[in-house]
Amino acid sequence: MAIGGVRRAAAPALGLLRSAPLRVFVARPVRRLGALALDLLLPRVCLACSAPAERELGLCLECRRLLEPPPPGLAGGDRLEGCDAFFWLWVYRPPMDQVILGLKHHRLDYLGRHLAAAAVDALGMELGRAELIVPMPMHWRRRLVRGRNHAESIARPLAGQLGRPQRAALRRRTLGRPQVGRSRRQRLSNPTVMFHCSRPADVRDRVVLLVDDVVTTGATAARAARCLRAAGASEVIVFTPARTPE
Numbered sequence: 418m419a420i421g422g423v424r425r426a427a428a429p430a431l432g433l434l435r436s437a438p439l440r441v442f443v444a445r446p447v448r449r450l451g452a453l454a455l456d457l458l459l460p461r462v463c464l465a466c467s468a469p470a471e472r473e474l475g476l477c478l479e480c481r482r483l484l485e486p487p488p489p490g491l492a493g494g495d496r497l498e499g500c501d502a503f504f505w506l507w508v509y510r511p512p513m514d515q516v517i518l519g520l521k522h523h524r525l526d527y528l529g530r531h532l533a534a535a536a537v538d539a540l541g542m543e544l545g546r547a548e549l550i551v552p553m554p555m556h557w558r559r560r561l562v563r564g565r566n567h568a569e570s571i572a573r574p575l576a577g578q579l580g581r582p583q584r585a586a587l588r589r590r591t592l593g594r595p596q597v598g599r600s601r602r603q604r605l606s607n608p609t610v611m612f613h614c615s616r617p618a619d620v621r622d623r624v625v626l627l628v629d630d631v632v633t634t635g636a637t638a639a640r641a642a643r644c645l646r647a648a649g650a651s652e653v654i655v656f657t658p659a660r661t662p663e
């Protein structure tokens with residue numbers, strides 16, 4: 418059979434393989450298993466400079482030294498409208514941006530565990546006050562495309578390390594636009610992201626730790642915090658590994 422004939426004969430099968438349910442329920446888990454196998458077999462390289470890297474944060478020692486902590490005045494916590502406390506670890510500048518992008522776009526889930534461990538090392542006392550860990554929700558449409566909520570990739574191991582429950586207690590009602598990489602004017606003009614608390618009984622009278630991967634203007638985190646307070650949270654603490662510079 419000519420090659421064209423083989424292609425035509427195989428077309429229905431290929432079409433089935435590309436169909437949405439197969440992509441979600443078969444192709445995606447297979448791809449994840451493949452990525453996990455590669456992750457175990459191949460030596461890691463630094464996400465920022467491609468030098469051989471240790472496992473911590475996916476960065477080599479040199480790049481890790483370049484991570485920029487909050488200014489000394491913010492060591493005890495930053496201010497964020499609508500939140501009782503706001504803690505972050507590093508400025509969202511190279512090489513930190515590569516760590517967040519690795520978690521977000523390259524499905525490097527181990528980075529979520531490393532970021533959670535770094536949070537417990539630096540802020541164990543402050544974050545340990547939380548009674549419930551809630552990841553910043555992703556709109557269901559974006560989650561379907563990305564396959565996971567990367568805030569949850571940090572929140573889940575953080576909850577495990579703090580010995581607290583984690584619940585996806587918030588739902589995002591509006592899609593919004595990704596904020597990172599936009600100018601301040603564009604970020605402030607982003608359509609309002611609305612939230613809904615789907616688990617008020619879990620939230621009520623609790624100190625809630627809201628976890629996001631990166632905070633830009635803080636407007637989205639402030640809205641999510643207000644929603645948790647309206648659902649009865651006694652306190653809302655926000656944690657993010659990275660904050661964009663003003």
Ligand SMILES: [Zn+2]
Pocket residue numbers: 463464465466467468476477478479480481
């Ligand atoms: Zn490096």
